[in-house]
Structure formats: structure tokens, C-alpha cells
Amino acid sequence: MTAELLGRAPELSRHRGHPVHAQIERWLMDEITAGRVAAGDRLPGERELAAALHVSRMTLRQALDGLARRGVLIRTPGRSGGAFVAEPRIDCDLTGLAGFTEQMRRAHRRAGAEVLAAHTVDAEPPVAAALRLPTGAPVHEVVRVRSADGTALALERSWLPAEALPGLLTHPLTDRLYELLDERYGLAPHTAVEYLEPVSADPRRGSPHALGVARHRPT
Amino acid sequence: MTAELLGRAPELSRHRGHPVHAQIERWLMDEITAGRVAAGDRLPGERELAAALHVSRMTLRQALDGLARRGVLIRTPGRSGGAFVAEPRIDCDLTGLAGFTEQMRRAHRRAGAEVLAAHTVDAEPPVAAALRLPTGAPVHEVVRVRSADGTALALERSWLPAEALPGLLTHPLTDRLYELLDERYGLAPHTAVEYLEPVSADPRRGSPHALGVARHRPT
DNA sequence: CAGTGGTCTAGACCACTGG
DNA sequence: CAGTGGTCTAGACCACTGG
Known part of the structure; x- marks a missing residue:
């Protein structure tokens, strides 16, 4: 009541x-x-x-x-x-906690996100499972640095179903990847390639760890 | 004017x-x-x-x-x-385009994000560079599936500077990881471990591909 | 002092929707 | 029909801030 x-x-x-x-x-x-x-x-x-x-x-x-x-x-x-x-959401605490999202929202006068990479690739098994897509379905992969007032607050990697969002990556953002990395983070192109090239579009070429969420931790 | x-x-x-x-x-x-x-x-x-x-x-x-x-x-x-x-932001188009964020915002009646994993780890070089932290600095790693009205819209991996956000991971979210994976995605615990355990907290134990942004693509 | 955005009022009419 | 949230009006006073 x-x-x-x-x-x-x-x-x-x-x-x-x-x-x-x-x-x-x-x-x-x-x-x-x-x-x-x-x-x-x-x-x-x-x-x-x-x-x-x-x-x-x-x-x-x-x-x-x-x-x-x-x-x-x-x-x-x-x-x-x-x-x-509304129904409470699972990440409710995460969203509100520590004021991260809130801070971003209030201060979004200077809040921003810089795109480091944006490609369309075939979904690896864990990504496909999480998005409930068949393995190998096309997904947009986007890497961004979120910042507020010039301070980097988070690095984010996202995968989005490509067929549901056809126009998402119309901009040639990939062209700017190396420039951005070089200018802003002082990484040589070689290092950039080493760390920021997307995983192979062919799942058979991907190592089991290609998604970076693999590897056991000694318990 | x-x-x-x-x-x-x-x-x-x-x-x-x-x-x-x-x-x-x-x-x-x-x-x-x-x-x-x-x-x-x-x-x-x-x-x-x-x-x-x-x-x-x-x-x-x-x-x-x-x-x-x-x-x-x-x-x-x-x-x-x-x-x-305001100054235009690089990801301005990404944010507005395809209506993804907008959709989420309008439809956030049922929008949500489920946390698959949340740990504090030492920052690998590319993460540290992006966040302008020294390599090995503690970062929170969070993996989430974002959804609206029950449809998975994106898988997201984020790294946030831990020292700036001390209370972020107070909840024992890791406990629910396997349950979640099993219940929602039909993955056996073994598979879950295979794909979703966090990278080693010790950088020296991590493979060069541990962050999942590695690997050359044949050009 | 004058002009700004921030807040607040006490009304009004609208489309929508279940009984 | 009656009640809902969505929109809109034509005012008002406020704190703030540069000249």
C-alpha cells in the first residue's frame, strides 16, 4: 500500500x-x-x-x-x-555505488568517451553465449576510454549484436586507432598492434584465450 | 554569432x-x-x-x-x-547512432545489466596506459551483460581504477558467476571456468594474450 | 546594477485507457 | 466516463556574477 x-x-x-x-x-x-x-x-x-x-x-x-x-x-x-x-536491478548497487555513474552524469559537461577501436568481428563462444547468438555471428567490438574532466575513469570493451545494429560503425574509427594511441598514450604502433588489434574474424584461428576472459586462476 | x-x-x-x-x-x-x-x-x-x-x-x-x-x-x-x-565528443555519433543508448534510456523500464564477474586485479600494460596508471596498479574488472526487455544487447568488460573507487566491489558477486552461467547460458561450470575466470592477478603469470586485445589479424 | 539560468506556482488542455 | 501522466502557459522570485 x-x-x-x-x-x-x-x-x-x-x-x-x-x-x-x-x-x-x-x-x-x-x-x-x-x-x-x-x-x-x-x-x-x-x-x-x-x-x-x-x-x-x-x-x-x-x-x-x-x-x-x-x-x-x-x-x-x-x-x-x-x-x-521499478523492479530493483542486479547492478543497482554497482551503478550507484561510489558515485561513478552519478559523477559521470552530473559532470557530463566534460564527460566523454574516446573510441580506441571499433570493428565488426565474428562472435567467439563466450561472447555469443552471453548475447544468446550463435557462435560466429557478427558482433561490433568497441573499445573506449571513459573520462570525466580529462581524467580517465574506465576502459571498456563492448560487443554488440551487429545484425540488430547495422549502422553502428559507419565511421572509419579504425583509421584513428594508431594515431590516438600514439598521440595520447605514447604507445608505438607496434605496441598498439600487439595489444589492440581485434581478435581474428575466423574463430578457428583464435586461441582459446583470445577473448581475454580465459585462464584459470589458482584457487 | x-x-x-x-x-x-x-x-x-x-x-x-x-x-x-x-x-x-x-x-x-x-x-x-x-x-x-x-x-x-x-x-x-x-x-x-x-x-x-x-x-x-x-x-x-x-x-x-x-x-x-x-x-x-x-x-x-x-x-x-x-x-x-559543448565541444563535440569523439563518440558523439556512437552514443546517438543506431539508437542504442537512446533505446536503453527510453526503455529502461526493463533495462538492466547482469554482472558476470567482478574482481580486483593488477592492470596489464594496455589497460594501465589507457587509464594513465602505472602498470600493475589495482583495477576493478567488471564483466556485464546489458539487456533491455530480456534481450541481451551488449557484453561489456570494464576496468576501473581501484584506488579511486575503493568500495566498488563490496558485493560477493563472484559467488554467483557459475550459477549465473549455468542457469542462464547453459554452460557447464567447466566451460565457465575455461572462458570466464579472470586473468591472473600476477602479470608475470599472464600470457601475452591475457587481455584479449592481442593477436595480429592478417591484413 | 542588470542579466543570467534555476526554481516554483496555479492553473489549463491533451491523448490515452480501463470500467 | 473518469482518472492518469504528458504537455504547455504566463507569470514570479531567487542566487549568482561581471561591469
């Missing part, structure tokens, strides 16, 4: 630097993480909730927009629509 | 399914990608721009919010503040 949510509506302070919509967003987030509002629950209607909080509907919506954007709420219009609390 | 931007303000149609704020966002995006507004340029003030478009300031702001959230605009308050066109 979320009707009692209205009774728990907090007093909102009107101070500088801590806008009302942010206070509402935080309050709702607390209600959800504390379990007082469960996944699948429907929030009270916007008009009702706004009245309980003594704010205008537009201000409430600013808070709900924030939560919906982060995937915490799912909103649907229509007679029996509303704002529903 | 962006004063002429006001003269190019489009006629906005009031139809269903294509809200005014989305039309404004598209128009501004077109102006920027076409180069008629350059990186670093300041847009006209919100009040002035809203008047030229014959919309309320709040509606205009809905459009600007969208562009700022995507990092296209940078806004600062104060006397000589304003909305400035």
Missing part, C-alpha cells in the same frame, strides 16, 4: 542550494530503499501527491522525472496508469 | 505525438550538427529564445534540459552566463 505514503510526506525547507524537487526525490528514494514502498507499488497520483507535499504539480514532476530517468520509477498514462516502483 | 539563430526559429506544429519541446530540441541539435552554431557559442537567453519561438520559457527549458543532459549544452548562471554549445 502506498496510501500511507501521503501521511509520511515530509516538511520541505525552502533554502538555497537544496531545491524542493531534490528534497522530494531524495524522500521518495529513501522510501523505496527502506522498503516502505515496494517494487511494483503504484505511487499516489501526481495531483494528490503534490497536494500532500504542498507543492505545485510541476515541481513534483521535476522530482518524478529524475527518478524515472534513473529507472527507479516507470510511468504509464491512461485510466489505471500511474508511477510504479 | 548566434543572434541569427533567432531569425531561423522554426514554425512549431502542435500535433499529437510530437511535442513542441522535442521539436525545439531537434531544431537546436540540427543547428549544431550543421555547424551553423559552433562549439563554444552562447545561445540567446532563455527569455529571448522562448519569445522568438512563441513558447513559454518552461517549454523551452524542457528542450534545453534534454540537450544539457546529453552533454550538448553547458549552462552556467550569473551575469555573463548562458547556454554554451
